[in-house]
Amino acid sequence: MKMGARQRWTALISLLLLALTAAAWVRESEKDSVAQVVEAPVRTSRPPRAAQPVRLPAERVALEKLRAHALDANNADPFAARSWRKPAPRSAPGTEVSAPPPPPAAPTLPFVYMGKLVSDEANAVFLTQGERNLVVREGDIIDSLYRVDRFADTQILLTHLPTGIQQTLVTGEVQ
Numbered sequence: 001m002k003m004g005a006r007q008r009w010t011a012l013i014s015l016l017l018l019a020l021t022a023a024a025w026v027r028e029s030e031k032d033s034v035a036q037v038v039e040a041p042v043r044t045s046r047p048p049r050a051a052q053p054v055r056l057p058a059e060r061v062a063l064e065k066l067r068a069h070a071l072d073a074n075n076a077d078p079f080a081a082r083s084w085r086k087p088a089p090r091s092a093p094g095t096e097v098s099a100p101p102p103p104p105a106a107p108t109l110p111f112v113y114m115g116k117l118v119s120d121e122a123n124a125v126f127l128t129q130g131e132r133n134l135v136v137r138e139g140d141i142i143d144s145l146y147r148v149d150r151f152a153d154t155q156i157l158l159t160h161l162p163t164g165i166q167q168t169l170v171t172g173e174v175q
Helices: 005-032
Strands: 112-118 123-129 132-136 146-151 155-160 165-170
């Protein structure tokens, strides 16, 4: 059934009025069900007199505690650069500085040698890295971390690019 523009507007306005009426009705019913604040009785050694109800003075909110605290120097700028590292202890003037940290070391090679293909055109080596199978040639770069420098008879020379350290992968072949 098709409705004209006037009938659609009439239906929409009536639905809006129905929704507003329902919302007002729910709001009025919530006002009636508001819980009353009841204060707990004070425990004393003797029971209070039954003739006069015990009324406690209403506690006041300490507004001083609600005011914002001044930010110290560490928390002044919430967008400043921060580090999880603890600051290095500062030595007293005139004392010697400890030895420099050791040079960076390359991680262990994540590759396992599987075999090699020797041909007149090019030599290729088959490596695995976890679940990945790799076919590499001299000069190839693997994941921007390792460069294949040279193939030898019993080893492959790789360079760890971030540190520049050369590492050797033993192939285990004896010729």
